[in-house]
Amino acid sequence: MTTFKVKEVSKYIANVLRRDSFLSNISVEGEVSNFKKSGGHSYFSIKDDEAMLKCVVFKTVPIAQNLNLTDGQKVVVTGTVMTYEKGSYYQILCKNVEEVGRGNLYEQFLALKEKLSKEGLFNVKFKKPIPRFPKNIGVVTAKNGAAIRDILNTLRRRYRIANIYFYPAKVQGIGASEEIAEGVRYLDSLDFIDTIIVGRGGGSFEDLNAFNDENLVRTIFNCKKPIISAVGHEIDTMLTDFVADRRAATPTAGAELSSVSMDELKEFLNQAEKKLNKNILEEISAEKIQLEHFKKELEYYNPVNRITTLKENLDNLRKSLDEKITSVFKYNKQLLDFKRQSLEIINPTSILDRGYSIIYNEKNEIVKDIKNVNVGDSLKLKVSNGEIISDVKEIIDGN
Numbered sequence: 353m354t355t356f357k358v359k360e361v362s363k364y365i366a367n368v369l370r371r372d373s374f375l376s377n378i379s380v381e382g383e384v385s386n387f388k389k390s391g392g393h394s395y396f397s398i399k400d401d402e403a404m405l406k407c408v409v410f411k412t413v414p415i416a417q418n419l420n421l422t423d424g425q426k427v428v429v430t431g432t433v434m435t436y437e438k439g440s441y442y443q444i445l446c447k448n449v450e451e452v453g454r455g456n457l458y459e460q461f462l463a464l465k466e467k468l469s470k471e472g473l474f475n476v477k478f479k480k481p482i483p484r485f486p487k488n489i490g491v492v493t494a495k496n497g498a499a500i501r502d503i504l505n506t507l508r509r510r511y512r513i514a515n516i517y518f519y520p521a522k523v524q525g526i527g528a529s530e531e532i533a534e535g536v537r538y539l540d541s542l543d544f545i546d547t548i549i550v551g552r553g554g555g556s557f558e559d560l561n562a563f564n565d566e567n568l569v570r571t572i573f574n575c576k577k578p579i580i581s582a583v584g585h586e587i588d589t590m591l592t593d594f595v596a597d598r599r600a601a602t603p604t605a606g607a608e609l610s611s612v613s614m615d616e617l618k619e620f621l622n623q624a625e626k627k628l629n630k631n632i633l634e635e636i637s638a639e640k641i642q643l644e645h646f647k648k649e650l651e652y653y654n655p656v657n658r659i660t661t662l663k664e665n666l667d668n669l670r671k672s673l674d675e676k677i678t679s680v681f682k683y684n685k686q687l688l689d690f691k692r693q694s695l696e697i698i699n700p701t702s703i704l705d706r707g708y709s710i711i712y713n714e715k716n717e718i719v720k721d722i723k724n725v726n727v728g729d730s731l732k733l734k735v736s737n738g739e740i741i742s743d744v745k746e747i748i749d750g751n
Contacts, residue, residue, distance in 0.1 A: 362437040369442065375433035380405060380444065382429075383457065386556035387421040394419050397556070398429060398444075406443035407431075413447055423557030424458020427451050458557065461564050465591060468566070473573045474594040480578040482598055482609060485617070486546035488515045489610050490539035490577075492532055495520035498553045499582070499603035506607035514611060517545060522562075523552035529565030536568070540575045548575070549606045550592060551582030563590035572596055582606025704736035722747055 356364075369375055382398030382405065389395075392411030397404050407429055409416050421427065431446040468474065489507070493499040500518065507514060519535035522528040532550060539548050550572070552560070562568070563583045569591045572579050581596035582603045593599040600606035612620070651657055696702050700710070711719040712732040719725055725744055733740040 358440075359437070362435065362440055365442075366435045366437060369433055369435060372433075377430070378433060378444070379428050379430045381426065381452065383423075384421045384425040384427055385423055385558055387423060392416065394421075396421055398427065399558075406441065407446050408443055409446045409449065415447075415449060419449060421449070422458075424461065425451060457561065461561075461591070464564065464566055465594070468569060468591065468595070473569065478573070480597045482578050482580065483546045484612055486514055486611060488517060488542075488544050488546050490517045490519065490542070490545045490548040492519045492521050492535035492539065492548065492550045493552050493603070494523045497523065499523075499551055502553075502602070502604045503549060503551075503582075503607045506604050507611060510608065510613040511611035511617070512614070517542070524555065524559045524562055528562035529568045532562060533565070533568045533571040536571050536575060536579070540577050545577055547580065547610045548577050549580045549582055549600075549603070549610055550596070551580075551600070551603045551606055552584070553603060554585040554588065557588075560584050560588055560590055563592040565591075568592065569595045580606045580609055582609075701736065704734070709740075710734040722749065 380398060382400050385397045385399055385404070387394070387396035394409040394416060395407070397406050399405070409419055411417075428450045429444055429446045430448040430450075431444045433442055434445050435442045472478070491500065491503055493503070504516065507516060517539060519539055521531035521535045523532065536548060536550060539545050550563075552563075554560075560583055563581070572581075572592060572595050578597040579595075580598045580600055581590070581592040582600035582605060583590045583592060584602070586601040589599075598609050600609050704710070710733070712734065713719055713724065714730055716732075717724075719731065725731065725747060727744050727747060729744045731742055731744060733742060
């Protein structure tokens, strides 16, 4: 029997496929799974209920630039079946991809999503806040997966003070959703658990489909503890992401959402210390003001101080009264002097003392106008020290 090298067998299989006219231009219908782009090339698989085929669209193919498929999408690919010798697997080298609808699995996902949304399971009003400083964090994921390593490494780096309670569970395949739900229920039953992270690393839509299970979604909705869903990568969105209290793009991001970093914790403590010191100083200041108020009240109500104050007030009143009496006497004296002077000014005697005289006619009436006097009348002139009798010889009109 001839022994062949691996390379020789792979090359022989490639030549057999290349010579097969049936496989050189074939169209195959299936659901898209695990679509991704790298270096301009597109890689994905198509599958049905019983088998799966790998597909590749190289960047030199005209459809490559605008090709963008989603998991669950039903397509018909046309191309050539060939082998990839280094990997020893066969794949379809596609020259055309046409969409024919959604696959059954994705249609089921959309239908269940719509159903649960109408029931209100995704309503934001039911979302619980994630504790900022958790003491105990529960994790449900695969025992040997990358997710648990990423979560543990992130928490050890960012938030070493938290205790991690790990519940190992299958995250894909038959029975995975039941194990995940059981883990969630168990951790939720522990009173000391603050937050629960549920998740796994990336994969195809089929690989992540356990997180679309209706029973698991309802279990998360009914939890008392806040849940973080951290499934796959940024582009992967499962039903657990919609029902959870927070959605994280990756398990690492889930660990970051469940806690603060040590730097953030230090900053929080520093701010808390400053606030506490400020409050203490304000409280001391308020107490000092209150103490001063009480001190002043004691001084005010102290009998000795009260008597001294009243005595001072009495002395001040006495002094003020004396000043007011003196001021009144002084004012009244000035007023009396003014009135005396006024009386002296209008006193007829005072007027006569200044050289004036009062003239009386024969009827002893005061003469005020020359019209009341005739030539030959006898008049009496009253001066300051006596009277003068005179006869009118001539009347001269002053006008």
